Amino acid sequence: MKTQKSHSHKPGSLNTDDPQLKENPFQVPDQYFEKFIDTLDLQQNKGRKVHFLPAVRQKVKRYSVAAVLIGLVSVGTILFFMMNKPETGQYSDKLGRIQDTPKRSQVKQPVDTSQKAGVLSVARQTIIPEVKTPAKQNVTNDNSIETLTNEGITDDDIIEYLIDEGFDVIDLSYQP
Amino acid sequence: MIENSDQEILALIRDNNSRRQGFNILVQKYQKKIYWNIRRMVVNHDDADDLCQEVFIKVFRYLENYRADSSLYTWIYRISINETLTFLKQKQKRFFFSLTDYEHQLANTLQADPWFSGNEIQLRLQKAILLLPEKQRLVFNMKYFDEEMTFEKLSEVLETSVGALKASYHHAVKKIEKELTGV
Numbered sequence: 001m002k003t004q005k006s007h008s009h010k011p012g013s014l015n016t017d018d019p020q021l022k023e024n025p026f027q028v029p030d031q032y033f034e035k036f037i038d039t040l041d042l043q044q045n046k047g048r049k050v051h052f053l054p055a056v057r058q059k060v061k062r063y064s065v066a067a068v069l070i071g072l073v074s075v076g077t078i079l080f081f082m083m084n085k086p087e088t089g090q091y092s093d094k095l096g097r098i099q100d101t102p103k104r105s106q107v108k109q110p111v112d113t114s115q116k117a118g119v120l121s122v123a124r125q126t127i128i129p130e131v132k133t134p135a136k137q138n139v140t141n142d143n144s145i146e147t148l149t150n151e152g153i154t155d156d157d158i159i160e161y162l163i164d165e166g167f168d169v170i171d172l173s174y175q176p
Numbered sequence: 177m178i179e180n181s182d183q184e185i186l187a188l189i190r191d192n193n194s195r196r197q198g199f200n201i202l203v204q205k206y207q208k209k210i211y212w213n214i215r216r217m218v219v220n221h222d223d224a225d226d227l228c229q230e231v232f233i234k235v236f237r238y239l240e241n242y243r244a245d246s247s248l249y250t251w252i253y254r255i256s257i258n259e260t261l262t263f264l265k266q267k268q269k270r271f272f273f274s275l276t277d278y279e280h281q282l283a284n285t286l287q288a289d290p291w292f293s294g295n296e297i298q299l300r301l302q303k304a305i306l307l308l309p310e311k312q313r314l315v316f317n318m319k320y321f322d323e324e325m326t327f328e329k330l331s332e333v334l335e336t337s338v339g340a341l342k343a344s345y346h347h348a349v350k351k352i353e354k355e356l357t358g359v
Contacts, residue, residue, distance in 0.1 A: 020295075020297065020298070021297065021298065021301055022320070022321060023294075023298065024212070024321070025292055025293055025294025025295075025298040025299070025302060026212075026215055026216075026219075026221075026291060026292055026293075026294075027221075027291045027292070027293050028211075028221060028291065029221070029291075032225075033207060033208060033211070036203070036207055036211075036228070037200055037203050037204065037207075039225075039229060040203070040229055040232055040233065040236075041233075042199075042233060042236050
């Protein structure tokens with residue numbers, strides 16, 4: 001027989017011996033325990049109905065979601081900067097530095113061809129040594145230096161270069 | 177009905193001819209205890225049913241590995257506790273981004289549960305139990321509702337010292353009292 005505890009129960013505290021509290025408030029469907037054994041599918045190892053994704057699939061799913069999110073953020077960032085490209089600074093110099101205003105060379109101006117001959121002679125003397133100097137440091141083949149210095153430099157490039165460097169085209173072409 | 181001892185059940189299971197019969201006896205012997213232990217933790221009947229099935233399937237599958245270091249009941253109980261705690265962790269993960277946690281949600285839906293028939297005081301007690309930390313809830317449920325469960329048995333099942341279990345139980349009772357009285 002169960003003996004009763006000697007201490008009295010404090011009002012408001014949990015009476016651990018209260019049979020009403022120890023009564024099971026939960027219910028199960030009729031005949032649940034009797035039928036339980038039949039619901040066990042031991043051959044197929046079928047477990048609970050609520051299946052969680054296996055750990056590997058869960059990881060793959062998680063990383064895929066993360067990769068897609070990172071991709072979306074990257075594309076969004078690139079698009080944002082492309083759409084908000086500043087109006088100023090659309091002009092750049094030869095070295096690719098952004099300029100707020102166009103240079104004289106970047107504003108299309110008709111070039112007086114009569115000035116070309118005088119300009120070219122000076123320009124070739126100015127530019128070619130400049131290009132040759134660094135080229136000599138890296139390239140040992142003399143033929144390739146010639147190719148480097150002569151290829152791709154048009155007369156217009158030379159004129160533009162001189163104008164950028166502050167030469168006055170009119171003064172250079174002056175023939176006394 | 178004479179209840180078979182664990183040794184008799186194990187002998188039946190180890191014999192291939194009586195394996196299924198032995199397992200049926202084992203299920204009938206322990207299903208109620210295991211079910212109610214799980215049910216008090218997860219509250220919902222469907223979840224408890226799924227977990228109970230999972231436990232006995234695991235018992236059937238791994239019974240050959242049972243080395244009788246502990247009693248059969250302790251071994252099954254341990255499987256059921258591990259399954260229950262894993263289930264609760266999964267549920268809590270799903271509630272990670274939710275404004276309320278899983279235990280609060282369970283406490284709130286308890287009243288609407290068709291398989292809950294408790295009166296006002298029982299409802300308040302169950303709600304208070306659900307708000308306990310997992311380990312304290314487990315200890316309280318196992319000790320308070322199971323008359324036969326001693327701290328020594330509990331210590332064997334949970335692999336925790338008797339002193340730690342007594343402390344857990346004591347803290348749980350204090351928290352429940354506080355919750356019930358609102359002090």
